Amino acid sequence: MIENILFDFDGTVFDTIEGITKCVQYALGKMGIEAELCELKCFAGPPLVDMFAQKYGMSEDEAKKATQLYRERYEPTGWSECSPFDGMHEMLLRLKSAGRTLAIATSKPEHLAVKILSQYGMLDDFDIVCGATLDGSRSKKWDVINYALEKLGADPGKTLMVGDRMYDVIGAKKCGIDCVGVSFGYAEEGELSGHGAVYVADTPDELYEYIMR
Secondary structure, three states, X not given: OOOEEXXXXXXXXXXXXXXXXXXXXXXXXXXXXXXXXXXXXXXXXXXXXXXXXHHHOOOHHHHHHHHHHHHHHHOOOHHHOOEEOOOHHHHHXXXXXXXXXXXXXXXXEHHXXXXXXXXXXXXXXXXXEEEEOOOOOOOOHHHHHHHHHHHHOOOHHHEEEEEOOXXXXXXXXXOOOEEEEEOOOOOOOOHHHHOOOXXXXXXXXXXXXXXXX
């Protein structure tokens, strides 16, 4: 039986694409790069430094600068440009009522995930919230997942990751746990199953049914 469920944040529990893309666009603009919002959805999920380097060929220093500029807008404004996916809060409460231990495992800075959950009255939906550190010492998805497993004292064989991008699947595999994908997030078509997600749920209710069986 699955006892512990780790949830990604962006694109899984919350629809945060507006705040993320606007802040990426802001950072790029400050660096003299024009980009349409529709081109920037790929930034939802992976560490920002990695994505700036990958998509725009930035050096490590440039990517770190872009990330600082991103936070320049995200900290005061971008964090609030989001909302939980329909039915997610209710589904989480059902899982908790069924005795499951729930955690957030996100590449988003931990304090921001806590801030958003608190704003929407959902902090108590989770037993712990684990995220990235601002200094980059914990940023890769597998680092965050390992950190969550350690904090929970969880048996990987009784733990499941839930996420919307390949980074969640890859990170879970590295930590020895299965990953269920959600199709309502930001993955490209076929991305989740192509990287080894054991199942892809189309709705929070479908996710609940899969976990409980």
